[in-house]
Amino acid sequence: MMTNAEAACFKAARALQREDVLDGLKAALVPKLPLYRVAMQHNVLTRFVYFIIMLVGLPLILLFWLAKLGFRVLIFPWRYYSTYYLPPGFRPPGERNIQGMHSAFSKYVNLSTVRYLKCINIWAKILYGKEAANKHRIENYFDMNLLKHTYSTGTDANHMRNSLRLARETVSKKLGHY
Secondary structure, X not given: OOOHHHHHHHHHHHHHHHHHHHHHHHHHOOOOOOOHHHHOOOOHHHHHHHHHXXXXXXXXXXXXXXXXXXXXXXXXXXXXXXXXXXXXXXXXXXXXXXXXHHHHHOOOOXXXXXXXXXXXXXXXXXXXXXXHHHHOOHHHOOOHHHHHHHHHHOOOHHHHHHHHHHHHHHHHHHHOOO
16 A cells, blocks of 8 residues: 555656656757767868758658657657546555665656656655655755766766666665665
8 A cells, every 4th residue: 555655756756747847848859960969070071061961861850750759749648638537457665664665656657857856855855754765865966967968979978877766775774774
């Protein structure tokens, strides 16, 4: 049986998931040139060749972008409203701590890293109180510079996930069981 606090944690995670779904739709509305960031890191000749290829392939790129946009717009209502119901087979966490909450809810909630960090802090506030949550914020145990570096370069994603897992486990151990 799920407690009221656990239900509030799941609702908070789903609210953050709705924000992610909205941001995904907004990001799909803006067209992006493929490999633009990579091309801009090279010399002038590479940039020139890149822009020539993009000009020649622009109709195809535009067609793929419109197809992707159409698909995102079509599935948006389902993705958004699916965050309002309890999925079949949903079970409360077996372990009564942050790590248990992650294990129980991660199958049903898909969050970006930034929103996931926010979610962990919200869970701590709901389950342990404001004072304990402020004392053991996940940012204290997770290298935020690593997150910025991963998003800006697109590298070290595995290292970031490992750091995030270690930070979550550390917060869970420090806060203990609720």
